[in-house]
Amino acid sequence: MKNIVFVFIFIGGVISYSVSCAPEFKKDTDTRANTKIRYVNLKKISDFLDNRSPEYSRIYLEIKRHQSEIERTQRFSENYEKLNAELESLEKELNDYKRQNYQLIQGILEQISNRHQIDFILQYSEHVIYAKQKFDITDEVIREIIKLEQRQSIINR
Numbered sequence: 272m273k274n275i276v277f278v279f280i281f282i283g284g285v286i287s288y289s290v291s292c293a294p295e296f297k298k299d300t301d302t303r304a305n306t307k308i309r310y311v312n313l314k315k316i317s318d319f320l321d322n323r324s325p326e327y328s329r330i331y332l333e334i335k336r337h338q339s340e341i342e343r344t345q346r347f348s349e350n351y352e353k354l355n356a357e358l359e360s361l362e363k364e365l366n367d368y369k370r371q372n373y374q375l376i377q378g379i380l381e382q383i384s385n386r387h388q389i390d391f392i393l394q395y396s397e398h399v400i401y402a403k404q405k406f407d408i409t410d411e412v413i414r415e416i417i418k419l420e421q422r423q424s425i426i427n428r
Contacts, residue, residue: 310393310402311380312409313373319413320372330365337361379415383408 321327337358344350380392387408393399395407 306390307388308391308393309384309387309389309406309408310395310399311412312395312407313376314396315409316376316412316416317369317372320375320416324368327365327368330361330368334358334361334365375416375419376412379412379419383411383415 321331337354341351341354341358344354383389384392389408392408393402395402395409
C-alpha cells in the first residue's frame with residue numbers, strides 16, 4: 272500500500288490529507304494517485320523579467336527618486352502633494368507592469384501544464400516546506416519567456 276500525504280500548514284495548526292493507494296481503493300483514488308504536482312518560483316521569474324526590462328528600471332528609479340524627494344520636501348505641502356500624486360501614478364504604472372508580467376507567466380504555466388499533463392503548480396515560497404529540485408519548473412518557464420520574446424522580435428521586424 273502506498274500513501275501520498277499532503278500537509279497544509281496555516282497559522283494555528285496543521286491539516287494533513289492522506290490519499291490511500293491500496294488496491295481495494297484503486298478505482299476511487301486512481302486519478303488522485305496519478306496527480307502530477309510541480310512548483311515554480313514566481314519571485315525568480317519576476318526578478319528575471321524585471322532585470323531585463325528597461326521599463327521596469329525606469330519606473331523603479333523614478334519611484335525611488337520621488338520617494339527621496341518626498342522625504343526631503345514633506346515640509347512644503349504644495350510640492351509634497353504634487354510629488355505624492357506623481358508617486359501614486361508611478362506606483363500604479365508599476366502595478367500594471369507587474370500584472371502584465373503575471374498574465375504572461377500564467378499563460379506560460381498553462382502551456383507547460385498542458386504539455387506535461389501537470390495537475391497542480393505550486394508557488395515555491397515559505398509555504399512549501401520541502402520539494403525535490405526535479406519538480407521545479409521555474410527555469411522551463413524562463414526558457415519559454417525567452418522563446419516567446421524571440422518569436423515576437425522576429426514578427427516585429
